[in-house]
Amino acid sequence: MNQHYPNMLKPLDLGFTTLRNRVLMGSMHTGLEDRFYHIDKLANYFAERARGGVGMIVTGGYSPNRRGDLLPYGSSMNSKVTAVLHKHVTAKVHNEGGKIALQLLHAGRYGYTPYSVSPSGIKSPITPFKPAKMSARQVQGTIDDYARAAELAQFAGYDGIEIMGSEGYLINQFLAQRTNQRTDKWGGSAENRMRFPLEVVRAVRNAVGPNFIIIYRISLMDLVDGGQNWEEVEALAKCLEAEGVNILNTGIGWHEARIPTIVTSVPRGAFAFATAKLKQAVNVPVCASNRINTPELAEDIIASGQADMVSLARPMLADAYFVAKAEAGKADEINTCIACNQACLDHTFKNKRASCLVNPRACHETELRYLPTLHKKKLAVVGAGPAGLA
Secondary structure (H helix, E strand, C coil), X not given: CCCCCCCCCCCEECCCCEECCCEEEXXXXXXXXXXXXXXXXXXXXXXXXXXXXXXXXXXXXXXXXXXXXXXXXXXXXXXXXXXXXXXXXXXHHHHCCCCEEEEECCCHHHCCCCCCEECCCCCCCCCCCCCEECCHHHHHHHHHHHHHHHHHHHHCCXXXXXXXXXXXXXXXXXXXXXXXXXXXXXXXXXXXXXXXXXXXXXXXXXXXXXXXXXXEEEEEECCCCCCCCHHHHHHHHHHHHHCCCCEEEEEECCCXXXXXXXXXXXXXXXXXXXXXXXXXXXXXXXXXXXXXXCHHHHHHHHHCCCCCEEEECHHHHHCCCHHHHHHCCCHHHCCCCCCCCCCCHHHHHCCCCCCCCCCCCCCCCCCCCCCCCCCXXXXXXXXXXXXXXX
């Protein structure tokens, strides 16, 4: 057992496989996912995080079909050709001793495309396109597409998949009365509204078998009018466990919510209390997220029983070796995420490649390489302001 952060660095036994520690690299869309010619850059980006010691990596979101695209013809896992390309990603990660899960994300009404769909055809306030209402046949077809995408991810060598059920994307849209005004078996009562995610998980589990990790990212608080209440969240979590989910990752707030959840002003670990409440209701591992950016905080959350794992997304952009440095007793050398969002989220929303204000190598691992110089110089740094520190 590691003497520095024994709970954070303790392996997690899932029965058929074991994660080397309790740190999950949360999903982030970086802009490297959308084009096939970036696959080597994507592989090296993830490989460096695996080399840095993270227990489980979750990729950016991949749609199970074209209707689920975030961007026109963006990242998707819907063909054998794509799956073959991803073998390069998984091989790189496995060579570094890591594990990686592909996130399956159907954007629903958040799709920035004219062909988006949603449960009830209600327009999102953050996209210019009005989605089409899904027919009952389309709903069933989408469930089948999730299962097919999971099979392809398994073929590509992924250790598991994460089903994105939070942040206001399609699955979340089915769960909330705000966006689900259907009168068939997919809408109305809470039981009907949770039918879609449960059918997705059931189809995925049947497709991939028992020895494949299924993570479900559940929305603990939608933070919008007409969202789920806590009783519905807890009931869903229990049903997901019964359907064979291995890990419950957590999300806070829809993208259209007006309450800050990840900016600098949000206290560190502000939402761990909600994860702790969920943990009391289920028996599968629960993962805390949002504004967890130091090993001390991660250790405290796990040690206090608020969660079984912690999800670090932007901190893994800031420092790929976050876990390795903590394990070596060098936490003071970690390049800490400052939650500025300027080079990660801001770039992503402008359709640019993500990076990090405190780590410009992030997502540029194949281009920005730090090599020893052949001709050393003696330099003096005068001052500790922005110029001197840079």
